[in-house]
Amino acid sequence: MIRVSNLSKAFGAKTVLRDVSFECLAGTVTCLLGPSGSGKSTVLRCINGLERMDGGDIHVGEIRVAPESLPSVRRRVAMVFQRFNLFPHRSVLENVLEGPVQVLERPEQDAREEAMAILERVGMADFAHMRPTRLSGGQQQRVGIARALAMRPEAILFDEPTSALDPERVGEVLAVMRELAEEGMSMVVVTHEIDFAREVGDQVIFMDEGVVVEQGPAQAVLTDPQAPRTRLFLDRVLRPF
Amino acid sequence: MNFEGFATDLVLFAPVLFKGFGVTVLLTLSALPLSLVLGLALAMARLSPVPLLRAAAVGFIGIVRGIPIIVQLFCVYFVLPELGINLVPFAAGVLGLGVAYSAYQAENFRAGFEAVDRHLLEAGRSLGMSERLIFRRVTLPLGLRTALPTFGNTTVMLLKDSSIASTITIAELTRAGQLLAISTFKNGEVYIMVGMLYLLASLPLAAAVRFMEKRFATT
Ligand SMILES: Nc1ncnc2c1ncn2[C@@H]1O[C@H](COP(=O)(O)OP(=O)(O)OP(=O)(O)O)[C@@H](O)[C@H]1O
Ligand SMILES: [Mg+2]
Numbered sequence: 001m002i003r004v005s006n007l008s009k010a011f012g013a014k015t016v017l018r019d020v021s022f023e024c025l026a027g028t029v030t031c032l033l034g035p036s037g038s039g040k041s042t043v044l045r046c047i048n049g050l051e052r053m054d055g056g057d058i059h060v061g062e063i064r065v066a067p068e069s070l071p072s073v074r075r076r077v078a079m080v081f082q083r084f085n086l087f088p089h090r091s092v093l094e095n096v097l098e099g100p101v102q103v104l105e106r107p108e109q110d111a112r113e114e115a116m117a118i119l120e121r122v123g124m125a126d127f128a129h130m131r132p133t134r135l136s137g138g139q140q141q142r143v144g145i146a147r148a149l150a151m152r153p154e155a156i157l158f159d160e161p162t163s164a165l166d167p168e169r170v171g172e173v174l175a176v177m178r179e180l181a182e183e184g185m186s187m188v189v190v191t192h193e194i195d196f197a198r199e200v201g202d203q204v205i206f207m208d209e210g211v212v213v214e215q216g217p218a219q220a221v222l223t224d225p226q227a228p229r230t231r232l233f234l235d236r237v238l239r240p241f
Numbered sequence: 242m243n244f245e246g247f248a249t250d251l252v253l254f255a256p257v258l259f260k261g262f263g264v265t266v267l268l269t270l271s272a273l274p275l276s277l278v279l280g281l282a283l284a285m286a287r288l289s290p291v292p293l294l295r296a297a298a299v300g301f302i303g304i305v306r307g308i309p310i311i312v313q314l315f316c317v318y319f320v321l322p323e324l325g326i327n328l329v330p331f332a333a334g335v336l337g338l339g340v341a342y343s344a345y346q347a348e349n350f351r352a353g354f355e356a357v358d359r360h361l362l363e364a365g366r367s368l369g370m371s372e373r374l375i376f377r378r379v380t381l382p383l384g385l386r387t388a389l390p391t392f393g394n395t396t397v398m399l400l401k402d403s404s405i406a407s408t409i410t411i412a413e414l415t416r417a418g419q420l421l422a423i424s425t426f427k428n429g430e431v432y433i434m435v436g437m438l439y440l441l442a443s444l445p446l447a448a449a450v451r452f453m454e455k456r457f458a459t460t
Binding site for chain 1: 358360361363367368371374378382383386
C-alpha cells in the first residue's frame with residue numbers, strides 16, 4: 001500500500017532522514033517508534049507531500065509521490081495530526097464535510113449523510129453542530145479521525161494522535177483507531193503508546209537519528225528487541241523511573 | 242463664549258454642519274469599500290506565487306504609503322485632468338482616499354493572513370485542497386476575523402483623514418466648519434462642534450467592530 005524506499009531528507013545542512021525503507025501492506029498497521037527528533041514526523045510528512053523528499057522514492061499503491069501526483073496521493077492517504085488542526089471557524093460537521101464537498105465535490109446531501117454516519121462511528125454525532133474549540137482534546141481528535149475518514153482514504157497517517165491528550169482521554173482515541181485497524185484500514189502510526197503498537201500494530205519500525213534501527217513484526221520487536229538502541233528506548237519508555 | 246450663546250449657535254450652525262457631516266460620512270463610506278477591495282487585491286498579490294505580481298504590490302504599497310494623502314489627492318484632482326480624465330471633486334476625493342487607504346488595508350489583510358496557524362494550512366493540504374482553495378476556505382475567513390479590529394481602527398482614521406478632501410473643494414464637515422468660522426468669526430464654537438461630530442461618527446464604528454468580533458468569534 002505504502003512503500004518507502006531509501007528515503008532521505010535534510011533541512012539545510014542537517015540530515016534528518018537517511019535511507020529509510022519500509023513497506024506498509026494494505027490492511028496492516030505500521031507503528032513508527034523512536035525518540036524525539038528521530039525523524040518520525042518527517043517520514044509521515046514526506047509520504048503525503050507536506051515535506052519534499054531529497055532522495056529515494058515513496059509509492060502509494062502504484063502512484064509515485066511527486067509534486068505532480070500530490071492531489072491523487074492525498075485523496076488516497078489521509079492524515080491525523082497531534083494537535084488535531086481542526087478548522088476553528090467551522091462546526092464539527094463542517095470540518096468533516098470540508099474534504100468531501102470542497103475537494104471531492106460530492107453532492108452536499110450525500111456527503112452530509114455519510115459524515116453523520118462517520119461521526120456516529122467515532123462517537124461524536126451528538127456534537128456535530130458544535131465548534132471544535134468547545135470540545136475536549138480526545139473529542140477533537142475523534143473529529144480529526146472522522147475528517148480523515150470522510151475522504152474515504154485507503155490509508156491514514158497518524159502523527160502522535162494521543163500525545164496532546166490528557167491521560168484519561170487517550171483510551172477513547174486508541175479505541176477508535178483499533179476499530180479502524182480491525183476493519184482493515186491501512187495505517188502508519190507514529191506513537192509512544194507501546195501497548196497499542198504491540199496489540200494493534202502488525203509491524204514496528206524503530207528509528208533513531210534519521211535511520212531505521214530495527215524493524216519487524218510488532219510482537220517480536222517489542223517483546224524481544226535485537227538492537228541495543230531499541231532495547232534502551234523501550235526500557236526508558238516502559239520503566240521511566 | 243457662554244453656554245447660552247453656544248446653544249443658540251448650535252441651533253444656528255447645525256444645518257450647515259450636518260450637511261457637511263453627511264458629506265463626510267458619504268465620502269468615508271464610499272472610499273472604504275474601494276480601499277478594502279484594492280487592499281485585498283494588493284494583499285493577495287503579495288501572497289501570489291508570481292514574483293512580478295508580488296513586487297508590483299510591494300512597490301505600489303511603498304509608494305502610496307510614502308506620499309502624504311494630501312499630495313495624492315492633488316494628484317488625482319489636478320494632475321488627472323491634464324491626462325484628459327476629469328473627475329468631479331467628490332469622485333476625486335473617493336478615488337484619492339480609497340487608493341491611499343488601500344495600502345493600509347493591504348497591510349491589515351496581510352497581517353491577518355499571516356496570523357493564521359500554518360498547521361491549519363497543512364490540514365487543508367492533507368485533505369487535498371489546492372492552495373487557492375485553502376486561501377478561500379481557511380486563510381481568508383480566519384485572517385479576516387483576526388484583522389477585524391484593525392479594520393475598525395483604519396476606518397476611524399479614514400473618517401478623520403477624509404477632512405483632507407476639504408482641500409479639493411469638497412464641502413465635507415471640516416470645510417463646512419471652515420466656511421462657517423470665516424463668515425461668523427466664531428472659531429471656538431464652530432470647531433468644537435466639528436470635533437464633536439467627528440467623535441460622534443466614530444462611536445458607532447467601534448460598536449460595529451465589537452458586534453462583528455462577537456458574531457464571528459471562533460470559540
Ligand atoms: N521545518 C524544519 N526545519 C528544520 N529542521 C526541522 C524541520 N522539521 C523538523 N526538523 C528537524 O528534523 C529532525 C526530525 O524531526 P521530526 O519532527 O521528524 O522528529 P520526530 O521524530 O517526529 O520527533 P518528535 O517525537 O519530537 O515529534 C529534528 O531534529 C527537527 O529539529
Ligand atoms: Mg513528531
